[in-house]
Amino acid sequence: MNSPLIVSKEKIIDATQNEIWEVITTPKYFKDWMLVPAKAEDEKAIELGSKIYWINDNDVVYLEGEVITFVPNTKLVISLQKRSEG
Template identity: 35%
Template sequence: MENHLVVKDEIHINAEPEKVWEVLVTPKYVAQWDELPEDYPSEKMTKGSQVVWENPNGGKTITTIIKAEEKKELIISLYLSNWEVKPNEGDVAYRYFLEEHDGGTLLQIEIGNFSLIKNGQMYYDAVESKKVIKDLAENL
């Protein structure tokens, strides 16, 4: 398929998968590598957890964890209420895959498909969190 705006990246983290998972699902760490509303609860995120932002234009941005296989895979679906085209849940998502590797963790990241939405290039260009996740996990 053409025009898929999907970010695929990976990084080796010198920490076990448990620590990387902690950084991916604990709000105090998530807030350091992604945006969270100030009043977001402090409990760890699990399948079904949502983050809802009220947008200045009156719409909402919602992320929902649709898969959380501890220390292995985390999938977070992205939805904006003002998108002209309404993708299916999971069509536009943040996917994190963890794999034990060389005494640490290989974190594979796949984010998109932003070609499904208007101005998708803007979201695609804004993605860059792996270094912060690495630093947090290695310093836990």
């Protein structure tokens, strides 16, 4: 059985907790903080159960995420699943 890979990143930012939460949960800001920007299922703020997709240059989804923990202004956990090529 494979063990899950858990990635955690921490950084001190000169902003309020509400400002940071807005940036990490609003798709239009993904390009500003994600190493490889993703697209949300729709363009509204993500919430519990939201789907997030990483798409290659050929518009093929290669990684899919789902918000599995969502505690406003506190905690956001996204599960990731590699998409098999079709």
